[in-house]
Amino acid sequence: MSTTPLPAPGSAEAPERGPTCPACGEPVGDEDRFCEACGADLPVGPAASMPVEPEVAGCVTCGGAVGDDGYCGVCGLKQPDPHDREELDLGWAAGVSDRGLHHPTNEDAMFLSAPRPGMAVAVVCDGVSSSSNAMAAAGAAARAAGPVLLDTAGTDPKAAIAEAAAAAQQAVIAVPRVGDGESPSCTFVAAALRDGELTVGWLGDSRAYWLSPSGNRRLTTDDSWAAMQVDAGVLTEEAAEADPRAHSITGWLGADAPVAVPRVTQIELAGPGRVVVCSDGLWNYASDADRLAGLLEGSPPDAVGAARHLAQFALDSGGHDNITVVVLAVGERTP
Amino acid sequence: MTSFTAAVYQNEYLPEGGSEVNAIVTVTAAADGGAGGVTVGAGVPEAVEIIMIDCSGSMEQPASKIRAARDATATAVDCLRDGVWFAVVAGSNQATMVYPATVGLAQASPATKAAAKAAVGQLRAGGGTAIGSWLRMANSLFDTRPQAIHHAILLTDGKDESERHEEFVAALESCQGRFQCDCRGVGTNWVVSELRAVAAALLGTVDIIPDPSGMEADFRSIMDSAMGKAVASVALRVWAPQGATVTFVKQVSPTIDDLTPKATAVNALTSDYPTGSWGTESRDYHVCVQVKPAAVGAEMLAGRVSLMVGDQPVSQALIKAIWTDDAALSTRMNNAVAHYTGQAELAQAIQEGLEARKAGDEATATTKLGRAVQLAAQSGNDATTRLLAKVVEVEDADTGTVHLKRTVETADEMALDTRSTKTTRVKH
Numbered sequence A: 001m002s003t004t005p006l007p008a009p010g011s012a013e014a015p016e017r018g019p020t021c022p023a024c025g026e027p028v029g030d031e032d033r034f035c036e037a038c039g040a041d042l043p044v045g046p047a048a049s050m051p052v053e054p055e056v057a058g059c060v061t062c063g064g065a066v067g068d069d070g071y072c073g074v075c076g077l078k079q080p081d082p083h084d085r086e087e088l089d090l091g092w093a094a095g096v097s098d099r100g101l102h103h104p105t106n107e108d109a110m111f112l113s114a115p116r117p118g119m120a121v122a123v124v125c126d127g128v129s130s131s132s133n134a135m136a137a138a139g140a141a142a143r144a145a146g147p148v149l150l151d152t153a154g155t156d157p158k159a160a161i162a163e164a165a166a167a168a169q170q171a172v173i174a175v176p177r178v179g180d181g182e183s184p185s186c187t188f189v190a191a192a193l194r195d196g197e198l199t200v201g202w203l204g205d206s207r208a209y210w211l212s213p214s215g216n217r218r219l220t221t222d223d224s225w226a227a228m229q230v231d232a233g234v235l236t237e238e239a240a241e242a243d244p245r246a247h248s249i250t251g252w253l254g255a256d257a258p259v260a261v262p263r264v265t266q267i268e269l270a271g272p273g274r275v276v277v278c279s280d281g282l283w284n285y286a287s288d289a290d291r292l293a294g295l296l297e298g299s300p301p302d303a304v305g306a307a308r309h310l311a312q313f314a315l316d317s318g319g320h321d322n323i324t325v326v327v328l329a330v331g332e333r334t335p
Numbered sequence B: 001m002t003s004f005t006a007a008v009y010q011n012e013y014l015p016e017g018g019s020e021v022n023a024i025v026t027v028t029a030a031a032d033g034g035a036g037g038v039t040v041g042a043g044v045p046e047a048v049e050i051i052m053i054d055c056s057g058s059m060e061q062p063a064s065k066i067r068a069a070r071d072a073t074a075t076a077v078d079c080l081r082d083g084v085w086f087a088v089v090a091g092s093n094q095a096t097m098v099y100p101a102t103v104g105l106a107q108a109s110p111a112t113k114a115a116a117k118a119a120v121g122q123l124r125a126g127g128g129t130a131i132g133s134w135l136r137m138a139n140s141l142f143d144t145r146p147q148a149i150h151h152a153i154l155l156t157d158g159k160d161e162s163e164r165h166e167e168f169v170a171a172l173e174s175c176q177g178r179f180q181c182d183c184r185g186v187g188t189n190w191v192v193s194e195l196r197a198v199a200a201a202l203l204g205t206v207d208i209i210p211d212p213s214g215m216e217a218d219f220r221s222i223m224d225s226a227m228g229k230a231v232a233s234v235a236l237r238v239w240a241p242q243g244a245t246v247t248f249v250k251q252v253s254p255t256i257d258d259l260t261p262k263a264t265a266v267n268a269l270t271s272d273y274p275t276g277s278w279g280t281e282s283r284d285y286h287v288c289v290q291v292k293p294a295a296v297g298a299e300m301l302a303g304r305v306s307l308m309v310g311d312q313p314v315s316q317a318l319i320k321a322i323w324t325d326d327a328a329l330s331t332r333m334n335n336a337v338a339h340y341t342g343q344a345e346l347a348q349a350i351q352e353g354l355e356a357r358k359a360g361d362e363a364t365a366t367t368k369l370g371r372a373v374q375l376a377a378q379s380g381n382d383a384t385t386r387l388l389a390k391v392v393e394v395e396d397a398d399t400g401t402v403h404l405k406r407t408v409e410t411a412d413e414m415a416l417d418t419r420s421t422k423t424t425r426v427k428h
Helices: A134-151 A157-173 A225-231 A237-242 A289-297 A303-316 B063-079 B110-121 B131-142 B165-175 B192-201 B212-227 B335-358 B362-378 B382-388 B410-421
Strands: A085-089 A093-098 A108-116 A119-126 A188-194 A197-203 A207-212 A215-218 A263-268 A273-278 A323-330 B002-009 B020-031 B047-054 B085-091 B095-099 B149-156 B180-186 B206-209 B231-239 B245-253 B264-267 B270-278 B281-290 B299-309 B312-323 B392-396 B401-404
Touching: A085 A108, A085 A303, A093 A108, A093 A119, A093 A303, A108 A134, A108 A323, A119 A134, A119 A157, A119 A273, A119 A323, A134 A157, A134 A188, A157 A188, A157 A197, A157 A263, A188 A207, A188 A273, A188 A323, A197 A207, A207 A289, A215 A289, A225 A237, A273 A303, A289 A303, A303 A323, B002 B299, B002 B312, B002 B335, B020 B231, B020 B299, B020 B312, B020 B335, B047 B063, B047 B131, B047 B212, B063 B085, B063 B110, B063 B149, B063 B180, B063 B212, B085 B110, B085 B131, B095 B110, B095 B131, B131 B149, B131 B165, B131 B192, B149 B192, B149 B212, B149 B231, B149 B270, B165 B192, B180 B192, B180 B212, B192 B206, B192 B410, B206 B212, B206 B410, B231 B245, B245 B270, B245 B335, B281 B299, B281 B335, B335 B362, B335 B382, B335 B410, B362 B382, B362 B392, B362 B401, B382 B410
Parallel strands: B047 B085, B047 B149, B149 B180, B180 B206
Antiparallel strands: A085 A093, A093 A323, A108 A119, A119 A188, A188 A197, A197 A263, A207 A215, A207 A273, A273 A323, B002 B020, B020 B281, B085 B095, B231 B270, B231 B299, B245 B281, B264 B270, B299 B312, B392 B401
């Protein structure tokens, strides 16, 4: 999910216009050689009949016309969903969301806004795949939480995160159930950066990291079976995360959520570094903060380059889940 | 009014490089309000019914045959819904009008039905058998009401021997797509392959009436079904992607009927397969498409099956192909596809086994009929199992071990042959 909603196909088309005179803009006939209004010479041939309506894009493979059902009417191939791969590049802040290689749809969603240098809001939600309509749940949560966090810029950031989570919870509860499965639900992680102060709130196992030359830290503690085992001292982190039950989460947004109040943490960011907000599609392959930082050593310095690099790493590692990565490049291109 | 729905049963997963896509498409026509699809056909449809009765000389041997034919035809006339256009035709070396007396159709009413039954009562046997000429007569009668639902009954007791085979084939070709014809052979002197050819070309059923006494009940059930038809000329419109080939489109329930040779091209990627007229019923179709393999992870629409009533699509089903490297997914056999593949093999094993038996090739006959016994038992096709048991001694149905019976009633053999294409329905 992006901060700038994609125009719905067919909803924002330009009004139908015939050819116009390039000199005065008055309508002209298809066959006219001169403008009836100003007398200017009109270009001949196809150039005279502009502007043209944008063509409906053809099949990505063969160029054939695509049917309403999303399949090419010539070669039959299913056309990619634009949500399968989304990129947001806001300069020092960027996000990438990718379907991965094994899931049929991308049930992750992200919200990202960076209204001025040093100030950003990032939200990542991961639809719970055993729940009904998980993709819609994640999208609704991210869309609801992001603007709330932006609007509460002057207030206590911890309270703002809680307010954003509450708005997201209301949005998820309103998502209709489709078919079988539990109530629509998703994870939630939100990061609000204000001039060096980073506030993070979360429910579930989507994460935030702070990676900097002065130290790499994971900022969140998963609401998950694995984290409970580690906290209780039953299993090591490595053993817990390798367990089949590792991804059973104990906190989420949704009508059946036990508590929809996020845990919140806050840090002062000393010096330059990168905030990484992500779904488990990334950290499954690099859970440790130092490992993640190591991966970024060879990456392009800009935020979108770093986000793409991490997403590609997850794809190259197997891409078993949807992958969403948001990177805030702090103190590099900001004063 | 009738509404149609279509559902697809398939395993859409293919292994890397896999190209054969199989799907069972279940089409259900319900009285309005039932299935929830697009509704077609308001009011009572116009229908034409033509009854063709063999009156060749052999119908007098024994005389009970022609008497039973008269009674059965009278029963069929009684079953006509008032307002239906109809005619009764006597068949021998040529076709002769029985009712109405001149070439044309009458509209069913108590008065015309009584007059028709009186005319049928006068039927006498004499002459030969030229089935092609009967069909041509029926075709010209149907032509006078081109928009109506066209249905015919054809009854014969003998071989088509009073015309050249080419004339018979040409007549079949000229009638194809014009009307549906249910064929019945009475006694055991008719030829299964001839009537099967008529039924297959004209989208009808074929069956044996071993004893003339069974004729009346059989005609009544044919007429009940014919009078229940509410929508004429329904076609399956099958689209397949460029580079793909539709290997076959077969009706697989209630009977096996290969529609592949009846395809007419709509455009380069689309063909229509006729299914005739529909009442309140459900049929299954097996569609097999060869596609160009795509990369692992890609999803392709391998076929789009639209149900067409005239030019109006009334329901649609999508056949998909998804390539995967997960063998657990790609090797899974869909129940419905497996079941009907087995039923088609069963019909073929019976027909080939009986042919081998006739040709004196006992080894092949034993193998084929043994396989048939095995398939019938596995699929719970009890009707076919009973028919097979009249032709072979079953030692072990599980392994298909059988012995050919020394003496077999001709009627039993013909019944097995004609009914070999009847399938059991899969439970989805």
